[in-house]
Amino acid sequence: MRTTQSLSITLPIEMAEMVKSKVSSGEYATESEVIRDGLRTLIARDAAIEKWLVEEVVPAYDEVMAHPEKLLSGEQVSARLDARMAGLLKRSGSA
Known part of the structure; x- marks a missing residue:
């Protein structure tokens, strides 16, 4: 049983050039590997x-x-942030 599927995709020129550059530099063996790695990164991010x-x-x-x-x-948040920043600046000698 086949575990891959061929797709035809269209990329903006900058992205297509990046894919080709990754292959020509030897970082990846094929354009498909570049795309697969990008998709794995997307899966990890998700x-x-x-x-x-x-x-x-x-x-x-x-x-x-609950509370x-x-x-x-x-x-209140703004006041706390202002006080925190003032304290940090005072400690660093910037104030």
């Missing part, structure tokens, strides 16, 4: 985003929904 959403975003959202009284206003 998996990392999914992991971040599940492990960090959803728990943070759940915490906010909305802990939320800060925009003004």
